[in-house]
Amino acid sequence: MDLSNHLASHFEDNIVATRSSMEALAEPLSQAIELCFGCVTNNAKILACGNGGSAADAQHFIAELVGRFERDRLPLAGVALNTDTSIMTAVGNDYGFEQIFSRQVSALGQPSDVLVAISTSGNSANVMLAIEAAHEREMRVIALTGKGGGQIKDMLLDNDIHLCVPHDRTMRIQEVHILLLHILCDGIDILLLGDPA
């Protein structure tokens, strides 16, 4: 294998994934920005969850809401459901790993809250049960997926938002997911603070 060609192919593939996502996802992404803005400016909160790299994305996103993104502003309400090891081990141990997020959604979720559910395959059982619990709480869902959306695609309701990266490799999908989450943060800040100087 020619290593430098192989390395270059990652950059090329990332560009393809990013460009096709820009074309496919611009509209649902604006809808997601409006939904998150409405949520955090109406005394509601954003709950986020995912596994592995997507857990990192969920907590990264929430840290930028509660802390800040690029500009100073008031803290925005959000909770990453994959960060509390006591809850995750207790619920995982006592009720099963599939319920580690859904139980928290049931405990914390209110009808105006939004669930950001992240799964590259769209098939992680614990993320799917979190979506089910959010619907039971009358929450709206923003799902970040890839690979055609998996089973999550069929679980979403009409007023949910699906950001499905048109790619089949987990790492590429994750790379676009973090881009989408950063754009969401930027969009929320623009609606809150106006255009950047």
Ligand SMILES: O=C(CO)[C@@H](O)[C@H](O)[C@H](O)[C@H](O)COP(=O)(O)O
């Ligand atoms: O970061 C990676 C791979 O890039 C892994 O940790 C990956 O997130 C894990 O295998 C997850 O369990 C995959 O779950 P999902 O994206 O299919 O819901």
Ligand SMILES: [Zn+2]
């Ligand atoms: Zn990864």
